[in-house]
Amino acid sequence: MSLDLNLRVSPRTVQQATVDKLRMAIFSGLFQPGSRLVESQLCAQLGVSRPSLREALRSLQAERLIEMVPNRGPSVPALSWEEAKAIYEVRELLEVEAAGRCAATIPPAQLHELRKALAAFEEAASRQDSMAQVTTAADFYSIILANCGNPVLEEVHRGLLARISFFRGRSMALQGRAHGSFLEMQAIYDAIAAGDEKAARKASRKHVLKARAAAKKFMDGMA
Amino acid sequence: MSLDLNLRVSPRTVQQATVDKLRMAIFSGLFQPGSRLVESQLCAQLGVSRPSLREALRSLQAERLIEMVPNRGPSVPALSWEEAKAIYEVRELLEVEAAGRCAATIPPAQLHELRKALAAFEEAASRQDSMAQVTTAADFYSIILANCGNPVLEEVHRGLLARISFFRGRSMALQGRAHGSFLEMQAIYDAIAAGDEKAARKASRKHVLKARAAAKKFMDGMA
DNA sequence: GATTGAAAGAATGTCAGACAATCCTGTTGA
DNA sequence: TCAACAGGATTGTCTGACATTCTTTCAATC
Numbered sequence: 195m196s197l198d199l200n201l202r203v204s205p206r207t208v209q210q211a212t213v214d215k216l217r218m219a220i221f222s223g224l225f226q227p228g229s230r231l232v233e234s235q236l237c238a239q240l241g242v243s244r245p246s247l248r249e250a251l252r253s254l255q256a257e258r259l260i261e262m263v264p265n266r267g268p269s270v271p272a273l274s275w276e277e278a279k280a281i282y283e284v285r286e287l288l289e290v291e292a293a294g295r296c297a298a299t300i301p302p303a304q305l306h307e308l309r310k311a312l313a314a315f316e317e318a319a320s321r322q323d324s325m326a327q328v329t330t331a332a333d334f335y336s337i338i339l340a341n342c343g344n345p346v347l348e349e350v351h352r353g354l355l356a357r358i359s360f361f362r363g364r365s366m367a368l369q370g371r372a373h374g375s376f377l378e379m380q381a382i383y384d385a386i387a388a389g390d391e392k393a394a395r396k397a398s399r400k401h402v403l404k405a406r407a408a409a410k411k412f413m414d415g416m417a
Numbered sequence: 418m419s420l421d422l423n424l425r426v427s428p429r430t431v432q433q434a435t436v437d438k439l440r441m442a443i444f445s446g447l448f449q450p451g452s453r454l455v456e457s458q459l460c461a462q463l464g465v466s467r468p469s470l471r472e473a474l475r476s477l478q479a480e481r482l483i484e485m486v487p488n489r490g491p492s493v494p495a496l497s498w499e500e501a502k503a504i505y506e507v508r509e510l511l512e513v514e515a516a517g518r519c520a521a522t523i524p525p526a527q528l529h530e531l532r533k534a535l536a537a538f539e540e541a542a543s544r545q546d547s548m549a550q551v552t553t554a555a556d557f558y559s560i561i562l563a564n565c566g567n568p569v570l571e572e573v574h575r576g577l578l579a580r581i582s583f584f585r586g587r588s589m590a591l592q593g594r595a596h597g598s599f600l601e602m603q604a605i606y607d608a609i610a611a612g613d614e615k616a617a618r619k620a621s622r623k624h625v626l627k628a629r630a631a632a633k634k635f636m637d638g639m640a
Numbered sequence: 641g642a643t644t645g646a647a648a649g650a651a652t653g654t655c656a657g658a659c660a661a662t663c664c665t666g667t668t669g670a
Numbered sequence: 671t672c673a674a675c676a677g678g679a680t681t682g683t684c685t686g687a688c689a690t691t692c693t694t695t696c697a698a699t700c
Contacts, residue, residue, distance in 0.1 A: 207487050207653065209475075233681070243655045245468045248682095249475050252432075256479025258572065264430050265662050267681060280569035287570075291510055346503035347510075349481065350573055431683065455651070466684045471653095488691050490652060 212242050212250035220259055220270060221328070221359055227272040231260065259356045273360065275413045281357055282406035286399060288351050289335065292342035293382055293398035297391040300341040305387055308337045312376075312383050319372040327372055328363045334379060338386070365408040378404055435465050435473035443482055443493060444551070444582055450495035454483065480579045496583065498636045504580055505629035509622060511574050512558065515565040516605055516621035520614040523564040528610060531560045535599075535606050542595040550595055551586045557602060561609070588631040601627055 216236075219225055237247050251268050254260045260268045300308070311334040318326035332355060339348040366372050378401035385393035439459075442448055460470050474491050477483045483491045523531070534557040541549035555578060562571040589595050601624035608616035 209653080210487075232679090234679095245471070245656095246654060248468070249471055252472050252475040253479060256476060264433075265681060267663095277569065280567045283567055284569045284573060287510055287514055344503045344506055345500065346507045346577070350507060350576070353573065353576060354569070457651075467652095468685095469683060488652060490692095 208242055208246050209249050209253070212240055212246060213253050215240060216250060216254055217257075217259060217356060220254075221356075221363055222325070225270045227270050230267060230269040233267060257353060257356045273357070275410065278361055278409055278413060279406070281354060281361070282402060282409065284354065285351075285358060286402040286406075288347060288354070289338070289402055290395050290398045292339050292344075292347055292351065293386065294391045294395040295342040295344065295347075296338045297386045297389055297394035299343045300386060304337060304341045308334065308383060308386065311337055312379055315379060316376050319376050322372070324363055324366050327366045328359050331362055331366075331375070331379070332359055338382075361409045361412075362405070365405065365412045368408055368412055371408045374404060374408075375401070431465055431469050432472050432476070435463055435469060436476050438463060439473060439477055440480075440482060440579060443477075444579075444586060445548070448493045450493050453490060453492040456490065480576060482579050496580070498633065501584055501632055501636060502629070504577060504584070505625060505632065507577065508574075508581060509625040509629075511570060511577070512561070512625055513618050513621045515562050515567075515570055515574065516609065517614045517618040518565040518567065518570075519561045520609045520612055520617035522566045523609060527560060527564045531557065531606060531609065534560055535602055538602060539599050542599050545595070547586055547589050550589045550598075551582050554585060554589075554598070554602070555582055561605075584632045584635075585628070588628065588635045591631055591635055594631045597627065597631075598624070 225231065231251075233244055233247060233251075237244055240247065242250075251260060251262065255262050255268070258271075261271045262268045311330060315327065315330040315334055318330045335351070336355075339351045342348065366375070378397065381397040382394060382401060385397050448454065454474075456467055456470060456474075460467055463470065465473075474483060474485065478485045478491070481494075484494045485491045534553060538550065538553040538557055541553045558574070559578075562574045565571065589598070601620065604620040605617060605624060608620050
């Protein structure tokens with residue numbers, strides 16, 4: 195038995211590292227929405243060459259995390275409530291379906307992982323660590339999507355994940371939202387663990403709707 | 418009044434042109450599924466430099482039209498029936514929702530466009546021009562998605578469009594599928610024109626299910 | 641004869657530097 | 671005050687290069 199199971203799985207390239215760093219920078223709000231990203235500056239800050247950076251930017255563009263207008267370069271789009279609402283609607287469509295399917299198909303080992311992810315989120319919520327809340331919540335749903343039996347559903351959801359996390363990070367800061375979120379996620383977990391497809395769908399829908407309401411509250415609060 | 422309305426809308430960059438060319442090449446089957454794409458060869462064939470090509474490849478990778486493994490380069494993935502099925506399931510989720518919403522919200526002018534797109538598909542079907550069938554069918558659904566009132570739903574669907582078209586092109590070649598497809602699309606149009614949300618959903622679901630059956634038939638036929 | 645090992649060749653990952661086309665900005669002139 | 675214009679800044683794109691990492695071929699060994 196070799197121990198380096200996750201060492202060779204995927205050689206980390208500069209491109210991937212750059213994408214990850216930029217994504218994190220956008221999540222964390224380092225780049226203001228609407229601000230333009232100057233290639234030469236990013237190269238200097240990240241320590242990569244312009245070709246590598248531009249490849250990374252294309253990947254980010256595909257994730258809709260940045261916009262690229264020819265001859266004007268990349269910029270961080272300002273997310274409107276209009277778009278946030280649209281994202282939550284699609285989230286509802288995807289996550290409700292995934293949770294329902296997952297309840298019927300998840301294997302015991304993965305169910306255990308899901309429980310661990312839920313516990314990790316609870317821990318992050320109690321610590322009020324917003325970055326950890328975002329990543330653990332994303333992990334929780336990643337497991338559900340990964341076990342819904344439809345890889346394309348998972349892939350589409352992952353394409354939305356960046357922007358979901360963006361809003362999640364901001365609305366979690368709202369008073370009491372993290373704990374409420376935990377309770378809703380627990381309900382989803384319980385339904386899936388019980389193999390109750392209908393309940394899983396219901397709990398998932400409720401969670402998204404509450405998250406959406408929290409996001410709206412946040413967006414209104416800064417307008 | 419200037420006449421160059423569509424000349425300056427978006428300066429066509431080499432990158433965009435390269436993406437389009439490669440996409441078409443994959444659709445048309447020029448690159449066999451599973452075959453590897455050698456950068457230097459593509460550069461020579463397309464007449465672009467390696468940096469530009471690599472940017473284009475990143476965009477295609479985001480569309481899942483090609484796979485890129487570090488140090489092994491890009492390749493055209495072989496689509497399994499497993500994945501095709503997953504795509505049709507997500508299509509059902511997205512298109513049914515879009516058709517339903519569209520029935521309630523589409524403005525008259527866009528409805529007219531939809532009718533024109535339907536007519537164009539009918540014309541392509543009668544000509545047995547499979548390439549035109551693919552593009553006109555894509556246009557038809559693009560209009561529906563563009564008028565469903567949710568830009569993110571549209572965007573997600575567009576992300577799937579490349580692979581949808583891939584299967585569409587192949588299953589349309591089946592005996593009678595094009596005409597059957599037209600009848601189903603006509604039913605969708607009628608329901609939307611009547612503003613009947615429920616009927617639109619039903620017709621859309623039926624269309625996807627039939628398309629899926631046709632795709633399965635095609636996949637089985639080549640196994 | 642089959643398997644292992646190594647070396648040559650090919651392809652990718654990444655960088656540096658360059659130049660034209662385009663956009664933005666501040667200044668000048670009417 | 672407004673418009674035209676230069677200048678700088680920035681992007682789009684190319685060429686060329688080199689280290690690293692596959693892939694494949696060929697030989698040596700069991």
